[in-house]
Amino acid sequence: MNNLVWFRNDLRIQDNHSLKSACDQEGDVIAVYFFDPRFYNKSDFDLDINVTLPFGKTGKYRAQFIREAIADLKAGLEEHGIPLLVFNDRPENVIPRLVQEYDITDIYLQKEWTRDEVEQENALGKALSELENKPQGHRVYDQFLFHPDDVPFENWKQIPRVFTEFRKKCEKQSEVRDIVDIAGYKQDILKVEETEIPTLPELGLETFTKDTRSAFPWTGGEISAWERLDHYFWETEKLKFYKKTRNGLVGIDYSSKFSAWLSIGSISARQIYWEVKRFEKEIKKNQDTYLLIFELIWRDFFKYVSLKHHNDIFKIGGILHKDYEWKSSERELKKWINGETHEPFVNANMKELAATGWMSNRGRQNVASYWSMHKEQDWRIGAAYFEHILIDYDVHSNYGNWMYNSGVGNDPRNRTFNIQLQASRYDGDGKFQRLWLQEGLF
Ligand code: FAD
Secondary structure, three states, rough: OOEEEEOOOOOOOOOOHHHHHHHHOOOOOEEEEEOHHHHHEEEEOOOOHHHHHHHHOOOOHHHHHHHHHHHHHHHHHHHHOOOEEEOOHHHHHHHHHHHOOOOOEEEEEOOOOOHHHHHHHHHHHHHHOOOOOOEEEEEOOOOOOOOOOOOOOOOOOHHOOOOOHHHHHHHHHHOOOOOOOOOOOOOOOOOOOOOOOOHHHHHHOOOOOOOOOOOOOOOOOOOHHHHHHHHHHOOOOHHHHHHOOOOOOOOOOOOOOOHHHOOOOOOOOOOOHHHHHHHHOOOOOOOHHHHHHHHHHHHHHHHHHHHHHHHHHHOOOHOOOOOOOOOOOOHHHHHEEEEEEHHHHHHHHHHHHHHHHHOHHHHHHHHHHHHHHOOEEOOOHHHHHHHHHHOOHHHHHHHHHHHHHHHOOOOOOOOOOHHHHHHHHHHOOOOHHHHHHHHOOO
């Protein structure tokens, strides 16, 4: 009678409810992670358009970040005697065998609800149902700041369309849960098969060296997530100035840069929240410290939006079912991706993204507005490129923000950005544009 933890977007040891529940049970714990080819193959994103998208779902930057997170997780779990098996395969092809071989009676996993992840779970469920001793599944929501059982909405239909209403209700009526841990847990080392973390070429991706200009130079994993938090909160106290710097474009410290670790769960939103609270007690409490929590609530909001609207977040009309005319031009796509449009500010941001997998929030809003509002190009193509290239891709935040910026989502104002005005406001001295466009333009 043993327990299997299937790690998904919860690649951490601290504050991981699936891991904690498994460790609290009788029997040993084995962990598993899948580089599921469905997320790495070239894909048409099911968009029903004439354009062939020249990229797959997971690109090299995120894949590398995940590889690093898995290496870190494997080493961390070993300290508790827990082996992590890693496969470049689909869960349904492997888990039934693990169940038989390691006498697994219970499987613990983070609950996901978006299309690809549900398909993945369904395929596994089908494969497991053919076993004589089907293990019991335990699925938990572990990616939220405010747990779905604690928010003041009886069902997802009640999730407000406007963020402010959602935030105010949650702030008033919900509490962030405490952290859980497996600090004292230790089991005897189990003898299991040897597995390897697949290389980028094995995942169908090219290797690369990091661009020295990157505003996101870190590696993946729980250790680096906490190093980053320690730097931003405790060593430099940059959190005190977050509100004043968060619209920045150059350097590592204009914003927290937590998103990439959050998206694969190397740190939890709850952990960040409780560190902000400690900071407020020990160092300073101001609008800046509050704003970081405010942004984490935005992150939650988009998760609730996708719980409410399911696959509408991937549809052309978005959650508003808008019947707009959208274009889909391969030429425009190439120009946008390569940073060859007539807008230098868009170009600088797109070149940064292509070279590093990172773009600031200010940049993302502008290039999205350029693509879908100025050029009236199918917003889902832009979102698909972001899905491929972003190091911090998160299905809810990506599609939620794209809809928001494209007039088919939660923005009550339906704005279009004046890109030149934005460039002069946020890059008045041209430093950012020079960094990515090199000499010659200025
Ligand atoms: P900080 O400013 O330090 O904020 C702290 C945290 O709050 C972030 O790490 C993030 O988890 C959350 N947050 C901040 N802004 C937002 C927001 N607008 N929506 C949701 N959560 C937010 N974020 C992703 O994590 N993954 C995505 O795939 C993604 N795609 C985006 C696509 C578009 C078109 C736009 C406009 C925004 C997108 N964002 C996405 C949101 C936002 O740009 C990033 O979360 C942010 O820039 C990450 O930098 P940071 O961690 O330094 O953020």
